[in-house]
Amino acid sequence: MELDVLVEALLFYKAAPQNKKKVAKLFAVTDEDLQKAINNLRDRLQTGATRLNETDTEIQLVTAPELSEFVESLRKQEISNDIGKAGAETLAIILYREPISRVEIDRIRGVNSSFILRNLLVRGLVVRESITGQGYQFRISPQLLQHLGVSNKHELPHFSEFMTAIDNFDNAKHD
Numbered sequence: 001m002e003l004d005v006l007v008e009a010l011l012f013y014k015a016a017p018q019n020k021k022k023v024a025k026l027f028a029v030t031d032e033d034l035q036k037a038i039n040n041l042r043d044r045l046q047t048g049a050t051r052l053n054e055t056d057t058e059i060q061l062v063t064a065p066e067l068s069e070f071v072e073s074l075r076k077q078e079i080s081n082d083i084g085k086a087g088a089e090t091l092a093i094i095l096y097r098e099p100i101s102r103v104e105i106d107r108i109r110g111v112n113s114s115f116i117l118r119n120l121l122v123r124g125l126v127v128r129e130s131i132t133g134q135g136y137q138f139r140i141s142p143q144l145l146q147h148l149g150v151s152n153k154h155e156l157p158h159f160s161e162f163m164t165a166i167d168n169f170d171n172a173k174h175d
Contacts, residue, residue, distance in 0.1 A: 003027060003037035004044065008061070015114065016136065017058040075122055083119065090116045094126050095144075095153060099137035 006027060011018060024034040038059060042052040045061075053062045063071050083091065090113055093105055105113045117138065120126045125144045128136045140153065150156060 002040075003029060003033065004040040007034070007037050007059070008041055008045075011052075011059060011061040015061075017053075017055075017060040019058055021057070023059070083123070083125075086113075086116050087119060091120060091125060091140075091144075094120075094138050095140050095156070098139040098153075099129065101131075101135060101137050103135075105138070 007023060010023065010026070020031070020034060020038075024031055027034070029037075038052065038054060042054070045051050049064050049067055050061050051064050053060045086109075089109060090105060093108055094100055097104070097108075102113060102117060105117070117126070117128075120138075121128060124141055126138050127141050128138055131137055145151060145153065148156070
């Protein structure tokens with residue numbers, strides 16, 4: 001498999017900026033070989049809906065600039081829809097377990113939560129924080145707390161009892 005294709009797969013899977021030094025290390029290639037692959041990938045993507053965004057230290061797949069109006073219309077349509085059962089479930093997990101990684105959310109829910117998390121991010125209900133070298137963690141947004149009418153998640157009804165029940169459940173699963 002060509003290196004540019006592997007880099008593209010990595011960027012698609014991660015859906016976030018990736019450090020070029022770490023990518024070179026992951027594929028056990030030189031910086032020069034990685035740069036050639038990045039250039040090949042950029043050339044391949046030049047006419048499609050996905051483009052390669054590159055800084056001095058990172059690379060990322062992004063939507064082509066000429067599609068920004070189309071993507072914005074999709075975003076507005078998404079926001080107007082109800083978040084649904086899966087969105088509410090994911091939001092509750094983040095609310096009571098933050099900060100929490102997508103992997104942990106997926107483990108709790110038993111399914112991939114990428115789409116739901118993107119939906120919650122777009123709506124401003126959660127925020128994503130970078131954890132150096134370890135991916136991202138999700139937290140509830142201040143806007144969500146404001147919408148719920150509380151200034152702190154500990155003001156939510158039965159918060160401490162709910163957290164105790166979650167901790168007891170987690171401890172029982174690991175025993």
